[in-house]
Amino acid sequence: MSELLLTGISQAVTPFGMGPKHGAAMGQLRMIQQAAIAVDAGVISWIGPERDWRGNAESVIDLANRAVVPGLIDPHTHAIWAGDRLADFEARSAGATYEEILAAGGGIWHTIRETAKKSSEEMAALALPRVQALQRSGATTIEVKSGYGYTLEAELRMLEAVRLLQQQTHCQLVPTLLIHLCPVERAEREAYREMVCAELIPEVARRGLAHTVDIFVEHHAWSAEDARIVLGCAKAAGLSIKLHTEQFQRVGGLEMGLEMEALSVDHLEVCSLEQCELIAKSKTIATILPGVSLHLGLPTAPGRALIDAGAAVALGTDLNPGSSPLFSTAAAMGLAVRLNGLTAPEALSASTVNAAAALGLSNVGRLEVGMQANLLVLESSDWRDLPYTLGHNVVREVWVAGRKQAA
Numbered sequence: 048m049s050e051l052l053l054t055g056i057s058q059a060v061t062p063f064g065m066g067p068k069h070g071a072a073m074g075q076l077r078m079i080q081q082a083a084i085a086v087d088a089g090v091i092s093w094i095g096p097e098r099d100w101r102g103n104a105e106s107v108i109d110l111a112n113r114a115v116v117p118g119l120i121d122p123h124t125h126a127i128w129a130g131d132r133l134a135d136f137e138a139r140s141a142g143a144t145y146e147e148i149l150a151a152g153g154g155i156w157h158t159i160r161e162t163a164k165k166s167s168e169e170m171a172a173l174a175l176p177r178v179q180a181l182q183r184s185g186a187t188t189i190e191v192k193s194g195y196g197y198t199l200e201a202e203l204r205m206l207e208a209v210r211l212l213q214q215q216t217h218c219q220l221v222p223t224l225l226i227h228l229c230p231v232e233r234a235e236r237e238a239y240r241e242m243v244c245a246e247l248i249p250e251v252a253r254r255g256l257a258h259t260v261d262i263f264v265e266h267h268a269w270s271a272e273d274a275r276i277v278l279g280c281a282k283a284a285g286l287s288i289k290l291h292t293e294q295f296q297r298v299g300g301l302e303m304g305l306e307m308e309a310l311s312v313d314h315l316e317v318c319s320l321e322q323c324e325l326i327a328k329s330k331t332i333a334t335i336l337p338g339v340s341l342h343l344g345l346p347t348a349p350g351r352a353l354i355d356a357g358a359a360v361a362l363g364t365d366l367n368p369g370s371s372p373l374f375s376t377a378a379a380m381g382l383a384v385r386l387n388g389l390t391a392p393e394a395l396s397a398s399t400v401n402a403a404a405a406l407g408l409s410n411v412g413r414l415e416v417g418m419q420a421n422l423l424v425l426e427s428s429d430w431r432d433l434p435y436t437l438g439h440n441v442v443r444e445v446w447v448a449g450r451k452q453a454a
């Protein structure tokens with residue numbers, strides 16, 4: 048006897064379960080028409096054509112001819128911040144660039160000044176409606192980075208805030224320590240790096256506040272050489288690593304990240320075709336963030352070329368106040384099809400199974416027996432409405448671990 052049976056599913060659509068998807072496989076989906084899904088203890092216990100179901104269920108819910116896809120996974124967000132960046136938005140629309148604003152001490156520095164003042168309770172309260180918006184858009188697993196704390200204490204408060212947030216939502220939050228900006232002066236930068244390596248990373252590892260360290264490698268942030276040292280410390284502390292890299296300029300972050308076996312390299316707006324080939328030869332996931340290209344008017348990451356080369360591409364919102372105020376994981380899929388050349392099935396793989404791999408997770412992102420029962424019931428009987436529709440939410444119901452979430 049199963050606890051729950053979902054019937055009346057016009058199509059149950061899922062990527063295959065082969066771990067990180069490479070190249071051609073990303074575009075292949077399994078589609079079961081007129082499907083049913085059984086759930087026990089929060090896990091999918093049966094999936095197949097409804098006419099093949101032979102069991103019994105305590106409770107049966109008819110989804111009335113609607114499509115079902117796996118819950119989406121947003122593998123890259125900065126959902127905790129204070130203050131706003133509306134003045135930057137206005138200045139940029141009048142011609143200033145993101146990098147100029149940052150170099151002048153504004154932009155990310157402004158958000159750090161605002162965020163670092165807050166308690167972890169205040170940070171969590173600011174972030175909760177953002178996480179809820181992502182969940183309503185279909186995200187059932189959401190990565191949340193620190194990086195606007197800057198000091199040891201404020202970075203720890205940001206990660207504590209993710210813990211508090213986790214108590215207030217059923218979707219799964221994955222905390223990441225982001226080593227975001229650094230002092231411009233060399234001596235100060237070395238002292239800050241030393242603090243990160245000797246105090247911050249060990250404390251985060253000791254308290255289990257995050258399992259991954261991310262670093263921003265860019266002309267106005269960390270050099271590849273400094274980042275290599277920081278990421279080496281992270282690995283020595285038993286943490287996995289990822290990078291913000293090739294966003295504005297190529298300063299060696301991508302090659303270093305691949306060499307250090309990063310879980311993912313994120314952004315890639317200026318990634319060259321040769322670099323696509325390098326990623327394809329590695330186990331590292333290429334995470335693209337189309338909201339950034341849209342909001343900052345940057346080149347678009349070469350999603351098509353990455354997949355054609357055989358790289359595993361994941362997709363995220365990069366929700367943050369400065370470069371991507373995109374509060375919808377489903378909209379990121381829609382943008383990736385339009386801006387990065389992904390097909391609709393590739394966008395679904397990028398937002399599910401590959402996004403899970405970018406977070407080191409393997410129990411979410413697919414509709415398959417044994418996977419956590421995280422799924423979306425769409426308004427439509429055709430799943431393609433999810434990447435197709437812009438400016439309207441076609442996600443009707445969000446289920447996490449076999450439980451329907453309040454809208």
Ligand code: NIG
Pocket residue numbers: 125154155158263291294339365367368369370371
């Ligand atoms: O992913 N590029 C660096 N960090 C963030 C933006 C943060 C911000 O602008 O506040 C990003 O784009």
Ligand code: FE
Pocket residue numbers: 123124125291365367
């Ligand atoms: Fe980011």
